[in-house]
Amino acid sequence: MEEVSGLLYDIQPFSVQDGPGIRTTVFLKGCPLHCPWCHSPESQAFYPQISWISMRCSGTEVCKESCLKACTKGALEKGAMGMDTLTQTPIQYVHVNRQLCDNCGDCAVDCYPKALYVCGTRYTVEEVMKKVRQDKPFFEHSGGGVTISGGEALSQSEFTLTLLKQLKEEGFHTALDTTGFAPWEIVEKTLPYTDLYLYDLKHMDSDIHRMTVGVPNEIIKDNLRGIAAAGGKVQIRIPVIPQFNDNDDVMRRTAEFVKELGPDAVTVVQLLPYHNLGVAKHLRISDEIVFEAIPPSDARMEEIKQIFVERGIPAMIH
Ligand code: SF4
Ligand code: SF4
Known part of the structure; x- marks a missing residue:
């Protein structure tokens, strides 16, 4: 039988941004969303x-x-x-x-x-496992593990599921960084093998969501409710983007939605201030003019954080 393989654009050891402890992050290529502010624009296309x-x-x-x-x-x-x-x-x-x-x-x-x-390079699950096994001592000392990220890892669901299963079989802590835009039948299959979801929430209004990133948000919200109801642990990630979602009204509605998921499911809300590092990366693969904005100030980020904290939701900036 042919081995399951996935199209990756990076495997990054010693990551401290993608879940608890020191982690190795496996980045899959291809995403059904097209966020104009994407800080990894090379992750968007489904081909090398x-x-x-x-x-x-x-x-x-x-x-x-x-x-x-x-x-x-x-x-x-x-x-x-x-x-x-x-x-x-x-x-x-x-x-x-x-x-x-x-x-x-x-x-x-x-x-x-x-x-x-x-x-963009194809890797089999075993080729990825060989790399992450080398980093095991760092995971053990830091409480870390392996994060599967993208792009959208659930768009290559067979590879992601096979890798998650293998990681759990070998005792690794697993995190899945996802936009949540995938059929529930796929998301559900990840539940037994995913210790933590790093789950993006961008905007509560589905029309604005669709007009800006190319897809509606109902499936994203439904999948998140489903994960919470099934006992999954979720770290919510919200990119704070000027003129898109950085106003009080959007953040209040987001906080109310997160609150409904319950404290057992949501470990923390991570507020990610927009930065323009993606602009230079975008020019590596395209001539198109790319979204650029002034990052939110520290004071504004603090105000947004308070919207969550006031509702009893643990929140952090970056
Ligand atoms: S620039 Fe030419 S050689 Fe290089 S990838 Fe494109 S078609 Fe191939
Ligand atoms: S000119 Fe630049 S892109 Fe072309 S081979 Fe030399 S270093 Fe590479």
Whole structure:
């Protein structure tokens, strides 16, 4: 029988942001949502993508145009001029024409600084297990474990379920970082193998949710109610996005919804202030203009936190 595999864009050891203790986070590629503020835009597409990082590029002269010559689709062209950070001399950058590029990866083969690279690699469950087993001593000393994240991990449900089962079988603490946008039949199957859900809530109004991130929110709210009713533990994550959900009314409605889930289910509400680190990452894979805003102030974040605390909900910023 063919081994179950998943399309990943990273496996990150020593993570302290994705659940309790020191964790290894497995990032799956592909997401049914398209949040304009996404801080990992490379996670959105369900296929491997050619990416280019300007800071790594040494310029076409140094490389004798090897990448340009490798592209037989006419998709790689000379782009803007850059500056060599060491010598402070002008260098010729390249540019991926996304209309012509089929993400074959040929141009990346001889790019030694890895300015061009293919984002997205298939791993079998056993290949992931081999990596996380190496980190086990760090988990044991810190109360950590393994987090499966994305993208949306439940979009690759067979891989995610198989990995969760294997992790539990070997005694790892498991966390599942999810948008909640998946059929309940899939979410339900994760319950016996998931110690903690890191569950995103973005907006209580379904129309605004759909217009902004591309999908409605009813299924997300229903799945969260279902997890809570089944005894699952949930850490709610709310990205605080200017002009989207950072007003008192939205946050009050969110807090009321969270309160209904009950203190047994919700371990904490994590308020994540918008930051613009995703903008530079977005340019690695796209020419499109991306959402950019002024991050909320510390004082505003504190006010939002109080909306939850006043209702007896434990809350933290970041
Ligand atoms: S993308 Fe890579 S191969 Fe092409 S010029 Fe830059 S460093 Fe050289
Ligand atoms: S990934 Fe393939 S098609 Fe795209 S720029 Fe590179 S060589 Fe050309």
